Amino acid sequence: MILVTGVNGQLGYDVIKELNKRNIECLGIDIKDLDITDDKAVNEYILNLKPECLIHCAAYTAVDRAEDEEEICTKVNVYGTENIAKVCKKIDAQMVYISTDYVFDGLGNKPFDVDGNINPLSVYGKTKYQGELKVKAILDKYFIVRISWVFGINGNNFIKTMLKLGAEKESLNVVCDQIGSPTYTADLASLLCDMVVSQKYGVYHATNEGTCSWAEFAEEIMKMAGFNCKINPIPTSEYPTKAVRPLNSRLSKKSLVDDGFNLLPRWEDALNRYLEEINYSKM
Numbered sequence: 371m372i373l374v375t376g377v378n379g380q381l382g383y384d385v386i387k388e389l390n391k392r393n394i395e396c397l398g399i400d401i402k403d404l405d406i407t408d409d410k411a412v413n414e415y416i417l418n419l420k421p422e423c424l425i426h427c428a429a430y431t432a433v434d435r436a437e438d439e440e441e442i443c444t445k446v447n448v449y450g451t452e453n454i455a456k457v458c459k460k461i462d463a464q465m466v467y468i469s470t471d472y473v474f475d476g477l478g479n480k481p482f483d484v485d486g487n488i489n490p491l492s493v494y495g496k497t498k499y500q501g502e503l504k505v506k507a508i509l510d511k512y513f514i515v516r517i518s519w520v521f522g523i524n525g526n527n528f529i530k531t532m533l534k535l536g537a538e539k540e541s542l543n544v545v546c547d548q549i550g551s552p553t554y555t556a557d558l559a560s561l562l563c564d565m566v567v568s569q570k571y572g573v574y575h576a577t578n579e580g581t582c583s584w585a586e587f588a589e590e591i592m593k594m595a596g597f598n599c600k601i602n603p604i605p606t607s608e609y610p611t612k613a614v615r616p617l618n619s620r621l622s623k624k625s626l627v628d629d630g631f632n633l634l635p636r637w638e639d640a641l642n643r644y645l646e647e648i649n650y651s652k653m
């Protein structure tokens with residue numbers, strides 16, 4: 371049995387969907403079922419269920435708010451993860467921990483290797499990395515999967531924001547100097563399901579293939595959705611946010627390829643299928 375945390379979020383929702391599609395016994399839970407920061411409750415709940423695998427998709431993900439809420443962000447992303455890893459150790463379950471490109475500082479223009487220089491620029495990035503360290507320290511049977519620029523049917527994301535604004539506005543300013551790769555949760559869920567039956571434990575980067583800037587991503591969304599909204603590329607310096615984001619979020623997929631996993635489809639293809647999935651008819 372596979373237990374999935376964060377089932378009400380973007381990724382957890384699609385992981386459960388994919389497991390069900392593959393007829394793999396699974397249970398998806400969220401904070402109302404189990405608050406992962408409650409160590410006693412985590413212990414009891416998971417010991418009782420004894421899953422063979424836990425895919426941990428729950429997290430504190432409000433990147434800007436985290437700058438003012440370091441304590442709660444740390445509680446969820448570091449100690450919540452530790453609570454889960456400790457029980458996984460007790461019952462010899464494998465654990466999948468989802469991490470982020472925000473563990474890197476985004477300097478340079480080369481893709482970051484899985485063992486590249488860690489230097490998070492934000493509270494969120496720092497706590498996600500500390501979560502990685504907890505998993506590594508406690509477990510042998512773990513996957514750490516760093517992903518970026520996530521979009522899924524269940525939740526808010528950049529694409530949904532662009533579709534809303536594209537319908538209302540003639541032009542939009544979008545940042546053009548942050549480069550990365552979008553990740554479609556439906557594609558990622560399929561890879562995660564392949565991973566958990568592989569026993570090829572380790573650290574991986576997994577995103578859709580190809581890179582773009584947020585402005586290029588926005589342009590493609592407008593094009594596919596049939597909007598005439600013009601995208602004005604602007605530098606990050608003209609769109610300040612509370613949390614600093616890495617400029618270079620390119621992630622190397624070498625460890626995926628080396629271990630024989632399939633790369634995810636290109637991001638344009640994923641975007642096209644996503645618009646179909648959310649029933650966004652092209653005009």
Ligand SMILES: NC(=O)c1ccc[n+]([C@@H]2O[C@H](COP(=O)([O-])OP(=O)(O)OC[C@H]3O[C@@H](n4cnc5c(N)ncnc54)[C@H](OP(=O)(O)O)[C@@H]3O)[C@@H](O)[C@H]2O)c1
Nearest residue numbers: 376378379380381401405406428429431468470517519520
């Ligand atoms: N979104 C991105 O662009 C992105 C990029 C890189 C990596 N990631 C990582 O990918 C994973 C999945 O992200 P996502 O976008 O699917 O996140 P999401 O949509 O924000 O979902 C996270 C879920 O975790 C739940 N949660 C929060 N605190 C909890 C607690 N104390 N106990 C139990 N559940 C709790 C949330 O419940 P509430 O909504 O009720 O708080 C929510 O349902 C996370 O590890 C995230 O750090 C995301």
